[in-house]
Amino acid sequence: MQIKGFTAAAVKAGIRYRDRLDLALIYSESPAVAAGVFTTNKVKAAPLLLDMDRLGKGKAQAILINSGNANACTGKEGMRMARETSAMVARQLGIEEDLVQVASTGVIGQPLNAQPFAEAIPRLVAALTADGFDDVARAMMTTDTVPKSSFRQIDIDGTEVSLLAVAKGSGMIMPDMATMLCFLVTDAQIVYPELQAAIRNSVEKSFNRITVDGDTSTNDMVLALANGAAGNRWIDEDNPEGREAFAVAVASLFKELALKIVADGEGATKLVTIRVVGARDDEGALNAAQTIANSSLVKTAFFGEDANWGRIIAALGRSDCLFDPERVAISFDDVPMVRDGVGLGDKAEEACTDVLKKDRFTVTVDLQDGSGTAEVYTCDFSLDYVKINADYRS
Amino acid sequence: MQIKGFTAAAVKAGIRYRDRLDLALIYSESPAVAAGVFTTNKVKAAPLLLDMDRLGKGKAQAILINSGNANACTGKEGMRMARETSAMVARQLGIEEDLVQVASTGVIGQPLNAQPFAEAIPRLVAALTADGFDDVARAMMTTDTVPKSSFRQIDIDGTEVSLLAVAKGSGMIMPDMATMLCFLVTDAQIVYPELQAAIRNSVEKSFNRITVDGDTSTNDMVLALANGAAGNRWIDEDNPEGREAFAVAVASLFKELALKIVADGEGATKLVTIRVVGARDDEGALNAAQTIANSSLVKTAFFGEDANWGRIIAALGRSDCLFDPERVAISFDDVPMVRDGVGLGDKAEEACTDVLKKDRFTVTVDLQDGSGTAEVYTCDFSLDYVKINADYRS
Numbered sequence: 001m002q003i004k005g006f007t008a009a010a011v012k013a014g015i016r017y018r019d020r021l022d023l024a025l026i027y028s029e030s031p032a033v034a035a036g037v038f039t040t041n042k043v044k045a046a047p048l049l050l051d052m053d054r055l056g057k058g059k060a061q062a063i064l065i066n067s068g069n070a071n072a073c074t075g076k077e078g079m080r081m082a083r084e085t086s087a088m089v090a091r092q093l094g095i096e097e098d099l100v101q102v103a104s105t106g107v108i109g110q111p112l113n114a115q116p117f118a119e120a121i122p123r124l125v126a127a128l129t130a131d132g133f134d135d136v137a138r139a140m141m142t143t144d145t146v147p148k149s150s151f152r153q154i155d156i157d158g159t160e161v162s163l164l165a166v167a168k169g170s171g172m173i174m175p176d177m178a179t180m181l182c183f184l185v186t187d188a189q190i191v192y193p194e195l196q197a198a199i200r201n202s203v204e205k206s207f208n209r210i211t212v213d214g215d216t217s218t219n220d221m222v223l224a225l226a227n228g229a230a231g232n233r234w235i236d237e238d239n240p241e242g243r244e245a246f247a248v249a250v251a252s253l254f255k256e257l258a259l260k261i262v263a264d265g266e267g268a269t270k271l272v273t274i275r276v277v278g279a280r281d282d283e284g285a286l287n288a289a290q291t292i293a294n295s296s297l298v299k300t301a302f303f304g305e306d307a308n309w310g311r312i313i314a315a316l317g318r319s320d321c322l323f324d325p326e327r328v329a330i331s332f333d334d335v336p337m338v339r340d341g342v343g344l345g346d347k348a349e350e351a352c353t354d355v356l357k358k359d360r361f362t363v364t365v366d367l368q369d370g371s372g373t374a375e376v377y378t379c380d381f382s383l384d385y386v387k388i389n390a391d392y393r394s
Numbered sequence: 395m396q397i398k399g400f401t402a403a404a405v406k407a408g409i410r411y412r413d414r415l416d417l418a419l420i421y422s423e424s425p426a427v428a429a430g431v432f433t434t435n436k437v438k439a440a441p442l443l444l445d446m447d448r449l450g451k452g453k454a455q456a457i458l459i460n461s462g463n464a465n466a467c468t469g470k471e472g473m474r475m476a477r478e479t480s481a482m483v484a485r486q487l488g489i490e491e492d493l494v495q496v497a498s499t500g501v502i503g504q505p506l507n508a509q510p511f512a513e514a515i516p517r518l519v520a521a522l523t524a525d526g527f528d529d530v531a532r533a534m535m536t537t538d539t540v541p542k543s544s545f546r547q548i549d550i551d552g553t554e555v556s557l558l559a560v561a562k563g564s565g566m567i568m569p570d571m572a573t574m575l576c577f578l579v580t581d582a583q584i585v586y587p588e589l590q591a592a593i594r595n596s597v598e599k600s601f602n603r604i605t606v607d608g609d610t611s612t613n614d615m616v617l618a619l620a621n622g623a624a625g626n627r628w629i630d631e632d633n634p635e636g637r638e639a640f641a642v643a644v645a646s647l648f649k650e651l652a653l654k655i656v657a658d659g660e661g662a663t664k665l666v667t668i669r670v671v672g673a674r675d676d677e678g679a680l681n682a683a684q685t686i687a688n689s690s691l692v693k694t695a696f697f698g699e700d701a702n703w704g705r706i707i708a709a710l711g712r713s714d715c716l717f718d719p720e721r722v723a724i725s726f727d728d729v730p731m732v733r734d735g736v737g738l739g740d741k742a743e744e745a746c747t748d749v750l751k752k753d754r755f756t757v758t759v760d761l762q763d764g765s766g767t768a769e770v771y772t773c774d775f776s777l778d779y780v781k782i783n784a785d786y787r788s
Contacts, residue, residue, distance in 0.1 A: 042716075073704060073707055075720070107704065108705075109703060109707075109736070110737075300783035300784045310464075310501065314611060316437065317437030318435050322436075326469070342469040343467065343503040343504075382780065387777065390695070
């Protein structure tokens with residue numbers, strides 16, 4: 001997987017642990033159009049504050065990413081470190097400092113030490129290669145068990161355009177270890193408003209529709225760099241087909257990565273789609289789906305492979321979605337379990353239990369009250385989730 | 395523990411399991427003033443719909459309680475069963491049918507079978523005794539590990555008035571097994587509006603301030619019967635001291651029971667008070683405290699005895715409470731851990747870790763932004779929580 005005009009690399013810097021890839025760099029040979037989406041958490045880590053400010057220009061040329069330390073809740077010193085590490089990269093690359101974006105993931109509240117960065121950045125820049133993205137995906141991992149990347153090629157008015165994205169999980173979640181990060185690079189020629197719109201809309205239907213435990217992070221971010229090296233006809237408001245093709249590619253790329261993240265959710269053994277249909281509107285459907293997807297009781301029942309629809313109805317009942325309890329239908333994949341708010345009995349439950357034994361399945365909740373729909377992706381809640389999160393740091 | 399004019403009993407009816415107390419009755423020799431607070435879940439079990447309707451009269455004389463089956467999501471047949479079982483009790487006691495309240499806890503979505511009730515109710519009525527409340531507390535238990543009851547005596551204008559309440563947990567939670575039920579009986583002479591106000595206000599500061607996993611139930615309810623047998627001066631709007639004394643007693647009784655419930659939360663090993671101070675208003679403080687108290691990441695860190703304040707700040711940041719991240723202070727009991735949004739270092743963390751080793755402690759979050767305060771009570775999130783909820787029913 002290569003993208004014209006981009007190189008990447010990762011090295012072992014020893015930021016928190018010895019002997020693992022923990023510092024990565026993505027570099028565009030020319031300044032690229034850049035857009036970003038950042039955590040809605042009111043507590044934002046230093047790198048995000050710096051990046052959001054710099055993205056005002058709509059341009060970036062490099063992204064420096066570290067794991068092992070989130071540089072969050074680190075005060076003025078944390079901001080100074082974000083600036084200082086970006087300056088090191090800029091000097092080494094010979095580019096303007098405010099064309100460098102920075103991203104961090106790891107423990108909150110630990111001061112970031114400049115020394116490993118100073119030592120590693122020259123090696124990192126020297127290692128830049130067109131084939132470096134797999135290493136970047138590895139260096140970003142924390143509690144992730146697998147690196148996550150996806151690739152697309154599309155045709156824009158007869159020119160081949162490539163998109164590559166790397167991401168880490170393990171959820172929307174995990175202020176501490178598993179900040180959600182995603183970096184997209186493309187050789188598309190695209191104007192800033194279109195790039196920003198494509199990634200914001202795609203994030204809404206992908207990374208914002210997954211949940212591992214309902215917690216958001218101080219460090220979540222999605223960044224996109226488009227360097228125009230493909231030389232395609234500009235994607236702008238006068239190129240509706242190009243916009244559409246690009247938007248569809250980003251949406252599909254992000255959805256693929258989002259599903260990889262939730263399938264690799266901490267301790268997850270199952271990937272479950274919660275699909276709500278027949279709501280009065282999409283907003284209600286989304287609220288209902290998210291409430292079900294975040295219920296600890298629903299998620300432990302998935303882990304126990306128990307078609308416990310009572311917990312699904314109870315979660316639905318505490319959501320903000322309006323509905324008539326006596327019209328609710330629920331099925332597991334295509335097996336009906338509840339009709340008109342009442343269970344269909346032991347036979348139905350046996351058949352649904354077989355569905356729950358699968359690694360992936362869909363729970364469909366039909367409120368029979370309108371045409372609002374939403375899909376949310378979640379995982380089960382396992383003993384390992386508690387082990388991972390109780391043991392971490394100790 | 396006895397209350398003048400009240401008797402109670404419990405028997406083994408075999409509703410779901412053999413050989414355990416699962417059917418209970420509370421009886422007042424005369425019709426009592428009655429008030430109730432019911433789940434806000436949009437899905438309400440049949441008994442609650444029947445009770446809410448009957449409580450329109452402000453009078454009740456008996457409460458029939460079963461465990462083993464929630465009679466929720468059971469449709470018209472479920473309503474018929476709630477009526478039929480209440481009629482059995484009324485006939486056996488020789489009272490009006492709509493003076494009987496019914497309460498159920500257990501599995502959702504299973505049809506309730508009349509046979510065990512028909513067989514057991516004559517035995518149940520025959521067993522009524524002034525000393526029966528301990529058995530009632532036992533018969534209500536599901537995943538509770540201990541029965542829960544509390545008692546108060548107060549003086550109303552020179553007359554001794556007694557209050558006794560029994561409750562079950564294990565949380566605000568648990569649509570399936572651990573519906574929150576509480577029944578208060580008192581010999582106070584009190585008018586309906588004062589009884590209703592006392593229990594509603596007390597519920598708000600007790601049962602509505604605890605959380606085990608953020609799920610609400612289809613069957614949660616608090617019922618209060620006041621039969622006036624103490625012969626005290628009427629508690630009404632012309633008796634402000636009496637109102638105050640009664641309200642304080644109910645509040646303290648409910649808070650004691652609420653803390654017993656959360657301490658016995660499913661799998662809980664620690665009872666943690668989340669105290670938010672210095673918010674712009676009480677509403678914001680409550681939202682912040684509840685978001686922290688419900689965070690799976692915060693609760694697993696408590697289980698791991700890890701002073702992981704980053705998770706607390708991250709949960710705070712996704713709450714609806716407005717605050718300045720750079721003014722936040724956090725302490726564990728009286729040990730400061732965070733000042734001005736920044737951690738106080740390894741020494742502070744060691745001292746805080748000692749606090750976390752205790753069975754009970756308080757996390758205080760000071761937003762330094764106003765005078766709004768709130769307290770919420772939670773427990774840790776343990777391996778046993780997942781085991782209990784994944785294994786149940788299987």
